[in-house]
Amino acid sequence: MENNKSQSNESSFLPTTNESIDLISIGKQNSREWGVGKSLSTAYRVTAIIQTLQKLLSESGDGFILFLMGDQLPPEETLQQIIRNNPSIDVWYDDAIGTRLEWPDMLDFVSPVNYFNMEVPAVVSSVSSISLRCLLVRKEILVKNGFLEERFISVEGAVKEWAWRLIYRGILFQYTNLLHALPLKKHTPISIEDQYRFIKYRFGQKWFFWSLMRSWVVGLTTMEEALKAFRTIRTEEAPNSLAPRDHSPWRNTDIKDEHAKVTVLIPTVERYPYLVTVLKQLEEQSILPYEVIVIDQTPERERKPELFVGHPKIGLKYFTLDRAGQCTSRNFGLLQSSGDYILFIDDDVEIKNDLIEKHLQCIRYFHADVSCGVCDEVGAGPIPKEYTFIRLSDIFPTNNGMVKRHVLEKSGLFDLAYDRGQRADGDLGARIYKTGARMILNPEIRLLHYHAPQGGLRKHKVRRVTFASSRQYITHFRLPHITELYFAKIHCSKRQQREYNLLTLLGTFSIRGGAWRKAEKIAYAILMLPSFFYKMGKRNRAASKMLSDFPKIPRF
Secondary structure, three states: OOOHHHHHHHHOOOOOOOOOEEEEEEOOOOOOOOOOOOEEEEOOOHHHHHHHHHHHHHHOOOOEEEEEEOOOOOOHHHHHHHHHHOOOOOEEEOOOOOOOOOOOHHHHHOOOOOHHHOOOOOOOOOHHHOOOOEEEEEHHHHHHHOOOOOOOOOHHHHHHHHHHHHHOOOOOEEEOOOOOOOOOOOOOOOOHHHHHHHHHHHHOHHHHHHHHHHHHHOOOOOHHHHHHHHHHHOOOOOOOOOOOOOOHHHHHOOOOOOOOOEEEEEEEOOOHHHHHHHHHHHOOOOOOOOEEEEEEOOOHHHOOHHHHOOOHHHOEEEEEOOOOOHHHHHHHHHHHOOOOEEEEEOOOEEOOOOHHHHHHHHHHHOOOOEEEEEEEEOOOOOOOHHHOOOEEOOOOOOOEEEEEHHHHHHHOOOOHHHOOOOOHHHHHHHHHHHOOOOEEEEEEEEEEEOOOOOOHHHHHOOOOOOHHHHOOOOOOOOOOOHHHHHHHHHHOOHHHHHHHHHHHHHHOOOOOOOHHHHHHHHHHHHHHHHHHHHHHHHHHHHHHHHOOOOOOOOOO
16 A cells, blocks of 8 residues: 555646646647647647647646647547556657657767667667657646757657657656557658757767768768758757756655565675675665575685575575676576566675665656666766766666566576676667666666676676776777677667777777876877777677677576
């Protein structure tokens, strides 16, 4: 049973009886009377849609707006039910699955391996397919974050920029098949100028210039198109938006079942001092785990099984594997598990006593399938800004992530291709995303990650140079591992693969510090370029060869 505290916190998000759902019909007037709000029609043009919306917002900033193309109206009671059942959601859409519009091609030059930029199966909905065919939006969001930017030529380009803007302001979208969107009669590509505009507004001047250059170099645009876009867009300012969405009510969510079966999965290699600390902290959790599964891959002569005797409070199960491998060990542990939720953490972390409770709260409040926390990395500095507020997740951290068991039944377990390489978590996350699972990034769920100097992937001579160390030391260069290149080949287009390789290579020139230090890094990197190209070519060939043997993805 939910207590009154939880109900009162959520009640402010629920529509009251006097809140309206105004209708904007795009392209043609609906014949049926609309009984829960005002009804206006408009042409399928950016300026026309903006003007029509402003009429409604000028009268009231409360309630909701339904944008609809076609004359098939959804039942008013259905809309009210969708809103009531999802108090944390601000935007609902029906994308007529199988006819989706993807993000602009230019996004490949800026964010080539982002989950949101990946192609998803036709039977799965994706936020990249948001359009005005059938879109229900909370008015408050339109008032605070704006809507379509009138400088866009096409409605499609303006909607994509608006959707991306909202995603990275913590606005939560949800697909529903109850709105009955009409399939597209034809696909309208986003104009080249609007694609450049999308990049300028969402990623800034530097990436705008980069996209101008790259699109011309690879033949996506002509020099004339690039110069015209440069002259037109270079001085344009991005639409304003306020601070990220406030999702603070999630903190007071009561766990419906305080006896939720949570399996905590911890592979370990030669890190007993860290692991003992984690086990003690798991015994102090506000909601105890149903079971903790430790898979010990420490060499047999160095094992200390006596450390794992007892621990009845957390249902500790201790297993050993003679051959170390992160995917082999996690898959083994998953096959031994019986929890309804799986919490992945590393062995060299420190956790607070409410880690499990917070993940369960997050999953329940946001109706999520996956709760993704963040890690404060020792020596890595502050986390990037886009990971500091609650939003839809484009990552899946296996050092601080909880997933419902049934989600893994759909996606499969870890691909053994990454057994001794990097991107195992990214690959599983991408497959989970492609199932249509709801993934929430919640930076209020934190832990401290030590990056222990021994054990882990370092055991396999991997991750000796990290992103953090490459930005700290002149002689450290972070080139993609073979399995990272394999990841791109599995999940990304040819162009995305190429751009990922290029951006990673250029990243080797970066370092934190003053001008002299940066000049030293660049000079040293230039000297090392022949070696970089040789290594990249060799690793790329090895990644291509892996495609004949993998993926190998076990199932429950």
